Amino acid sequence: MVTIIDTVSNKAKAIDSVSVRPRHPEKAHKPDNPVMRKPDWIRVKAPGSPVYKETRSIVKENNLVTVCEEAGCPNMGECWSQRHASFMIMGETCTRACAFCNVSTGIPNALDPKEPENTGRAVAQMGLKHVVITSVDRDDLADGGAQHFADVIHAIRAASPETTIEVLTPDFLRKDGALEIVVAAKPDVFNHNLETVPSNYLKVRPGARYFHSIRLLQRVKELDPTMFTKSGIMVGLGEERNEILQLMDDLRVAEVDFLTIGQYLQPSKKHHPVLNFVTPDEFKGYETIAYTKGFMLVSASPLTRSSHHAGDDFAKLKAARMTKLGH
Template identity: 65%
Template sequence: MKIRHPEKENKPINPIKKKPEWIRSKLSNSKEFFLTKTIVNNNNLVTVCQEANCPNITECWSKRHATFMIMGDTCTRACAFCDVKTGVPGKLDQLEPVKIAEAVKKLDLRHVVITSVDRDDLEDGGSNHFYEVINQTRKTNPNTTVEVLTPDFLRKGDAYKKVLEAKPDVFNHNIETVPSLYLKVRPGSRYFASLELLKNAKLHDQNIFTKSGIMLGLGETRDEILQVMDDLRTADVDFLTIGQYLQPSTKHYPLDRYYDPKEFDDLGTIAKAKGFLLVSSSPLTRSSYHADEDFAKLKANRINSH
């Protein structure tokens, strides 16, 4: 006979710590928010804003900013921090490049961020699909700058070069965390492979800005954070984002702690001193958060400096 233990039933695997007052998502009933939602839904598009439960969705969509996630909503990997579902992805939508381009036009985006799930099932990891999406977006929106946030194309050889052939303005690949946590947090990825990708992207085309990001609160030490910054600068990465890890559910990797805003400010100051051209460091910072405004500032500064 099986003995029941009521006190243990339905016990969360990793209890979620209460959010501090500086991390709060807002609801919106603005017309712009619902316009963005309508355009996304009517074109049957996937956004990382929705799939990853981004805390900034209200603010961004109210400004008509959406980060498009191509190649479906199902990832072939199972990173312990991520809220995107894992499984066997479907076939690529060959009309997706046109759909993305039209949505960018309807939203009147000056800067668009395009990311994807990992597609280890594809021979090229999806690099050619990125190429098609970038080209079609440019063709339809010649004045819009394009930023891509790509997978690591692990074990796909030079597949990443196809993405760079389309000449995105920004090539982003997130390092996510420190080396010591990789096997637990990103078991399907390799820290030095991600560094090599960023390094090779810059070597392939010096005119493309490279970017990466790290989450805090997974159990890393300050020294490890600073070492990641140094590693990224050694790889000649231009832009850096630093944000707070928010545990999506009790089944995800446990949150170690919340960093306060001052700690983010201090780390942002250090990152700038290390030579990153652009740094965004705050609890709610995500890869595409204020990406359009930051890139516009960079272009303005460059024009003024000349």
């Protein structure tokens, strides 16, 4: 019998009932938003394969945090069973409180100086061909954690030279020079998610600025035109179709190569409600339009997430660039 996991939060509990801890005290005062029942196309199987357990063991042994666990990703069972994992550096406490996010908010701990080395070792132990490195927002740090990102990239290069590296960074808002530090470390893919359309920012992503994020992505291309850039959004947060199409145009002005679009899933009653479930056919429509606007690669589906199939997608990006260049 197949076990079905119905909510992101239940999935996290099923994975590790021992480590359950109170989450989101900063949202405790907020009114409850009933969690909508998911349509059949969003159901996923519970994890549990031997490879999944081995991946989990390596993560724990190296004292690492994964966004897979912290964000309650619905694809975690599939990815970990294929030795894919996205590491979340700089701790598990974020300095912002986005209305959609399942990562805890508060005052973070000091950076772990051993984390770069531990991450590099874990990547080598897992034999990863491609790794995604993301982080919480660290507005408390002078550079937003940019140098720590660079240190992790260098450590992975030293421990596993053949592994390609994708970073999914915060916006480095009001952190002059931070972006330049990360780009100089030469990740293979630079990802920064817009998350939603600009009209939603005040209620969904209040600590961020839409056009700052657009400019961040544009600046990456100015610093290194050869670096692949990537961004993603969630749908189901009350956005209008024409707003999504305008967002696509904004990203193309910034020369972003790769767009991901996935369904927002409400982590708890204290988070922003899901206002609608977008059908697979609607996702296909968005994908088709995005390609006509010039994106090199598009992933649009209910279960699409920034890091899902990232290694395969990187290979597709390289192939698409070669085709574009006529090779």
